[in-house]
Amino acid sequence: MPAPTLTAADYAQGLAAGQRGVLARAITLVESTLPAHQALAQQVLQTVLPRTGGALRLGITGVPGVGKSTFIEALGLYLVEKLGKKLAVLAVDPSSPRGGGSILGDKTRMPQLTAHPRAFIRPSPASGSLGGVARATREALLLCEAAGYDVIFVETVGVGQSEVAVHGMVDFFLLLMLAGAGDELQGVKRGIMEMADALLITKADHGNEKAARRAARDYEGALHLFPPAASGWAVPVRTCSALSGAGLPEAWEVIEQYAAHTQASGYWQHRRAQQQLQWLEEAVRQALESQFYGRAGVQSALPSVRQAVAAGQLTPWAAAEQLLAH
Amino acid sequence: MPAPTLTAADYAQGLAAGQRGVLARAITLVESTLPAHQALAQQVLQTVLPRTGGALRLGITGVPGVGKSTFIEALGLYLVEKLGKKLAVLAVDPSSPRGGGSILGDKTRMPQLTAHPRAFIRPSPASGSLGGVARATREALLLCEAAGYDVIFVETVGVGQSEVAVHGMVDFFLLLMLAGAGDELQGVKRGIMEMADALLITKADHGNEKAARRAARDYEGALHLFPPAASGWAVPVRTCSALSGAGLPEAWEVIEQYAAHTQASGYWQHRRAQQQLQWLEEAVRQALESQFYGRAGVQSALPSVRQAVAAGQLTPWAAAEQLLAH
Numbered sequence: 040m041p042a043p044t045l046t047a048a049d050y051a052q053g054l055a056a057g058q059r060g061v062l063a064r065a066i067t068l069v070e071s072t073l074p075a076h077q078a079l080a081q082q083v084l085q086t087v088l089p090r091t092g093g094a095l096r097l098g099i100t101g102v103p104g105v106g107k108s109t110f111i112e113a114l115g116l117y118l119v120e121k122l123g124k125k126l127a128v129l130a131v132d133p134s135s136p137r138g139g140g141s142i143l144g145d146k147t148r149m150p151q152l153t154a155h156p157r158a159f160i161r162p163s164p165a166s167g168s169l170g171g172v173a174r175a176t177r178e179a180l181l182l183c184e185a186a187g188y189d190v191i192f193v194e195t196v197g198v199g200q201s202e203v204a205v206h207g208m209v210d211f212f213l214l215l216m217l218a219g220a221g222d223e224l225q226g227v228k229r230g231i232m233e234m235a236d237a238l239l240i241t242k243a244d245h246g247n248e249k250a251a252r253r254a255a256r257d258y259e260g261a262l263h264l265f266p267p268a269a270s271g272w273a274v275p276v277r278t279c280s281a282l283s284g285a286g287l288p289e290a291w292e293v294i295e296q297y298a299a300h301t302q303a304s305g306y307w308q309h310r311r312a313q314q315q316l317q318w319l320e321e322a323v324r325q326a327l328e329s330q331f332y333g334r335a336g337v338q339s340a341l342p343s344v345r346q347a348v349a350a351g352q353l354t355p356w357a358a359a360e361q362l363l364a365h
Numbered sequence: 366m367p368a369p370t371l372t373a374a375d376y377a378q379g380l381a382a383g384q385r386g387v388l389a390r391a392i393t394l395v396e397s398t399l400p401a402h403q404a405l406a407q408q409v410l411q412t413v414l415p416r417t418g419g420a421l422r423l424g425i426t427g428v429p430g431v432g433k434s435t436f437i438e439a440l441g442l443y444l445v446e447k448l449g450k451k452l453a454v455l456a457v458d459p460s461s462p463r464g465g466g467s468i469l470g471d472k473t474r475m476p477q478l479t480a481h482p483r484a485f486i487r488p489s490p491a492s493g494s495l496g497g498v499a500r501a502t503r504e505a506l507l508l509c510e511a512a513g514y515d516v517i518f519v520e521t522v523g524v525g526q527s528e529v530a531v532h533g534m535v536d537f538f539l540l541l542m543l544a545g546a547g548d549e550l551q552g553v554k555r556g557i558m559e560m561a562d563a564l565l566i567t568k569a570d571h572g573n574e575k576a577a578r579r580a581a582r583d584y585e586g587a588l589h590l591f592p593p594a595a596s597g598w599a600v601p602v603r604t605c606s607a608l609s610g611a612g613l614p615e616a617w618e619v620i621e622q623y624a625a626h627t628q629a630s631g632y633w634q635h636r637r638a639q640q641q642l643q644w645l646e647e648a649v650r651q652a653l654e655s656q657f658y659g660r661a662g663v664q665s666a667l668p669s670v671r672q673a674v675a676a677g678q679l680t681p682w683a684a685a686e687q688l689l690a691h
Binding site: 081084085088091092174178181230231232233257258260261262264265266311312315316318319321322323324326327328331344345348349350351352353354355356357358359360362363 | 407410411414417418500504507556557558559583584586587588590591592637638641642644645647648649650652653654657670671674675676677678679680681682683684685686688689
């Protein structure tokens, strides 16, 4: 990592000018755990804050094998080439090791998008706590907005807790799924489907079109039996092929319809404000908990206390009191 | 409230003897917010802890109108009369005012069960924070187990956050629903269905049987499209009539099958241990947060800080730092 010799004003200026190099360095800064970097990062964020909030923030999830990279490359190229958008692609994958090996860290999986001047692709922050990774990604999202990107994809892997974190930072949450042969559920975690604002059946090509359409119909029927979202939005299910491009414009139209619908109703603004407040509460909670669980006395007592609680030998409240006494 | 003149040993002895009056007083004790009562309550809980854990803990939810009271009365009578069980019925409804008015506080809605010597019915703790109400109910649940009740119902209203809390204290979570005329969703909150271990369509009587069976089929089909539960249990959907009693033995059989299935797989024990640890973490978090947000400086700064964050004028992290500086 290069030393952050830029000042907060330098960063703000570079971001306002849309300089990719400055954006990349600013993201590296927010990812750093060094206190000096963190202080500077907060200064940068506070300075550019008035220039943020303008992008459409789209969460994209789906398990490995669903064709997520191909989909992101295809939809991304449609947005930057056909619609003239500036697109940033971020990711939340706490399990991803920095550097090689990680699916999300591998830029070569989106070769054309990576090379496009109006696209900016950034792998997930280094492996660490989900809270830390999610915070860094959310800060990176604000930096991308300050740099003028008007669509942000936040990608995640569809099998863990990361989806809840991503859901808390985006305007629209898109779940990619496969059709066919009872494989519909391939590892999608329970609860994720309830967060989705739309389902998209991928790989509707190579003779798989009919199965994809049938799966879409089945899911749409099933979703109608479930409680409606707080937004009042009925979750649509569509099919697409990243290879042929079929269904991509329609998928994007769904997202724009959602934006129009919820901006008119005020739900969009409401959700954004709620998300900000949730991040505040989360930041406070993380600080309180990391301080508390970081105490030497708590750290040494915790394992045996947890064991006693799990075994039913100590009530959770008595255990909490024991820990809090440290 | 009578003064708690009993000692912890008195309470433990009375509970071990299954004395209803002592149980009722012990629950009043855990519901009390007086520090002296709380200290004694913790002593009682710690003393009786080895005698807890033996009950089947069943969460029951469904919106008003679904016939929850009638269902609980009918299933409860089946359990105590036909199967010889000892049943305790608790509730989590943070909105319920103590005394008259509250649905959950009104014992007359289950007249026969209330009068039965092997049933113990207790309304929701007084209105307060969800965390406080949930904690008191969970402590009451342990006290009921110590008093020899072998089935505990924990009832909730199906429209809010209480269901998450109840899901965190029971072995099986049952969602009651109505069939017919597009009313299937009547206010059920999104996310609740994903927590259910079984769905039960109520009021399958008076010519409504066919619609109920159709709804059950539709839901069962829909649920198969959704990701499986962590327990590996496929969520069944059944119908019942609390009036005729039809379907009640079958509903109970589903719950016993679940118990047998997950006890054999070890998931039952795993879920119990996880729940204990979650209560520990929650108890610590509640203590840390109530201490923090109770500080005068934080209380006076919070409204303007929250407003600035919601309006996008201050980053959540800078805001958290401002608050933490107090």
